[in-house]
Amino acid sequence: MRRVTMAVTADQVAALRAYLTGDLDKYERLVDQLDADAAAAGYSALLAAAFFEAVDRRFAENGTAADVVKFVGDVRAKSQRLAEIDPTVAERLILHSLGEGSIGDLDNETVISNQFLLLGALIVDEQLDNAGLDQFLAEARTVAEEWTS
Amino acid sequence: VTVTDEQVAMLRAHLNGDKAEHDRLAAEPDPPDFQPGFNALVATAFVEAVNRRFGRDRLLADIVRFVAHMRAEFLRDPDLLDPIAAEKLIQAALGDQQAAAELDDDAKARGQVFLLPALVDEAKLDRDGVDGLLTTARNQTDNLAV
Numbered sequence: 001m002r003r004v005t006m007a008v009t010a011d012q013v014a015a016l017r018a019y020l021t022g023d024l025d026k027y028e029r030l031v032d033q034l035d036a037d038a039a040a041a042g043y044s045a046l047l048a049a050a051f052f053e054a055v056d057r058r059f060a061e062n063g064t065a066a067d068v069v070k071f072v073g074d075v076r077a078k079s080q081r082l083a084e085i086d087p088t089v090a091e092r093l094i095l096h097s098l099g100e101g102s103i104g105d106l107d108n109e110t111v112i113s114n115q116f117l118l119l120g121a122l123i124v125d126e127q128l129d130n131a132g133l134d135q136f137l138a139e140a141r142t143v144a145e146e147w148t149s
Numbered sequence: 150v151t152v153t154d155e156q157v158a159m160l161r162a163h164l165n166g167d168k169a170e171h172d173r174l175a176a177e178p179d180p181p182d183f184q185p186g187f188n189a190l191v192a193t194a195f196v197e198a199v200n201r202r203f204g205r206d207r208l209l210a211d212i213v214r215f216v217a218h219m220r221a222e223f224l225r226d227p228d229l230l231d232p233i234a235a236e237k238l239i240q241a242a243l244g245d246q247q248a249a250a251e252l253d254d255d256a257k258a259r260g261q262v263f264l265l266p267a268l269v270d271e272a273k274l275d276r277d278g279v280d281g282l283l284t285t286a287r288n289q290t291d292n293l294a295v
């Protein structure tokens with residue numbers, strides 16, 4: 001049987017980049033233009049890979065479960081979308097990225113929406129310049145393509 | 150229901166981290182924390198401590214940060230306390246009667262018992278300060294019970 005490969009597209013990367021730079025008008029426009037079927041797999045994989053990479057950068061070396069709890073609390077406290085971030089889900093997503101626990105009981109919509117909001121906060125804290133953000137997205141794209149190939 | 154000296158002693162031991170005294174009282178045939186009135190004492194102490202801590206600002210962001218800090222710093226496992234339930238308990242203590250309406254009595258008591266030591270710690274209450282808090286809570290509880 002032939003294996004189907006779902007590549008991450010440049011448009012998907014550009015859409016995520018627009019979100020992470022806070023250009024939400026551009027983000028909305030680019031997301032609307034994405035092919036719906038391709039976006040369902042490729043874009044969600046890119047988002048998940050970016051989340052994985054950002055969590056790894058933030059917590060993998062010295063992060064503790066307590067650090068994760070405080071980070072999520074801080075994100076929610078600053079967020080205008082506080083009610084949309086379930087702290088227990090958010091903590092579990094981060095810990096799962098670090099190799100702890102399971103998220104098998106969470107539906108895709110919950111995972112994606114929480115990863116999306118948390119990723120924005122993680123990248124804000126990273127204070128990446130343009131080159132740093134490009135490198136981050138390139139790494140995320142590589143991971144996403146490995147996952148979907 | 151009247152609050153007893155032993156119930157106050159039990160809560161004092163909990164708030165002061167006096168494990169030996171807490172264990173001594175817990176080992177009694179009729180432990181004070183299982184007697185009628187103890188949960189009411191905890192609840193009034195909690196409401197008093199929450200209002201001292203959050204005052205008039207009552208910002209949800211402040212509550213969220215406090216609960217996260219408390220779970221991270223005071224619990225050996227943060228999952229011991231549901232953060233949303235804890236936030237609702239604090240909102241309820243600040244006057245939002247409906248905030249904790251869906252929590253059962255056990256969840257309320259459990260959350261209050263977990264959160265109270267953190268509130269006491271953050272207020273930097275020494276033993277006299279804890280006694281003052283407990284005296285206020287006892288008086289309020291006794292008045293509630295009349």
